[in-house]
Amino acid sequence: AQTVTQSQPEMSVQEAETVTLSCTYDTSENNYYLFWYKQPPSRQMILVIRQEAYKQQNATENRFSVNFQKAAKSFSLKISDSQLGDTAMYFCAFMRIDDKIIFGKGTRLHILP
Amino acid sequence: NAGVTQTPKFQVLKTGQSMTLQCAQDMNHNSMYWYRQDPGMGLRLIYYSASEGTTDKGEVPNGYNVSRLNKREFSLRLESAAPSQTSVYFCASRGGQVYNEQFFGPGTRLTVL
Numbered sequence: 001a002q003t004v005t006q007s008q009p010e011m012s013v014q015e016a017e018t019v020t021l022s023c024t025y026d027t028s029e030n031n032y033y034l035f036w037y038k039q040p041p042s043r044q045m046i047l048v049i050r051q052e053a054y055k056q057q058n059a060t061e062n063r064f065s066v067n068f069q070k071a072a073k074s075f076s077l078k079i080s081d082s083q084l085g086d087t088a089m090y091f092c093a094f095m096r097i098d099d100k101i102i103f104g105k106g107t108r109l110h111i112l113p
Numbered sequence: 114n115a116g117v118t119q120t121p122k123f124q125v126l127k128t129g130q131s132m133t134l135q136c137a138q139d140m141n142h143n144s145m146y147w148y149r150q151d152p153g154m155g156l157r158l159i160y161y162s163a164s165e166g167t168t169d170k171g172e173v174p175n176g177y178n179v180s181r182l183n184k185r186e187f188s189l190r191l192e193s194a195a196p197s198q199t200s201v202y203f204c205a206s207r208g209g210q211v212y213n214e215q216f217f218g219p220g221t222r223l224t225v226l
């Protein structure tokens with residue numbers, strides 16, 4: 001069975017610093033998708049970034065980028081120039097081709113002023 | 114375009130009572146999902162529906178039933194609520210060949226006394 005592991009339950013960084021959130025996953029499949037979702041205190045789930053496993057190039061979205069290491073089954077999220085509004089829970093997720101999506105347990109990120 | 118809507122937003126039940134959580138999406142998505150979110154556990158998949166007329170169990174299906182009423186609507190039923198089902202429930206939908214993004218509803222906070 002697929003699993004998604006986020007090894008950092010909680011992190012704190014100063015505003016404007018760069019922070020990296022870790023995610024590893026376990027699968028025997030070759031084709032799949034990976035996501036990072038943000039959940040602010042409002043509870044709304046917001047997609048931050050996605051990565052297709054068949055693409056070698058790491059995805060980027062403005063201040064957010066990933067380091068996708070397929071062989072190592074690692075998918076970390078880097079937030080550059082962190083802002084107070086980045087304070088949230090961050091979930092890593094893995095989607096199988098058959099439609100099931102598995103989430104990690106999340107990392108609570110605090111951006112300190 | 115309302116996206117994914119859920120009703121109700123809050124609900125308190127007594128042990129043994131039944132209720133149905135409603136979810137609807139207006140994005141013409143084929144796939145719909147029900148998750149529960151508990152502190153420290155991330156989002157766990159209860160049931161999902163890859164297309165109208167089909168449903169499949171996720172990680173934690175016990176104590177729940179679902180109905181994919183049509184392409185728009187996917188309901189979750191608790192036949193005999195238990196305190197262990199106290200949680201926040203999220204509905205999500207997904208569609209499109211290229212952009213495999215899940216869109217989430219605002220969530221339902223359910224308390225079972």
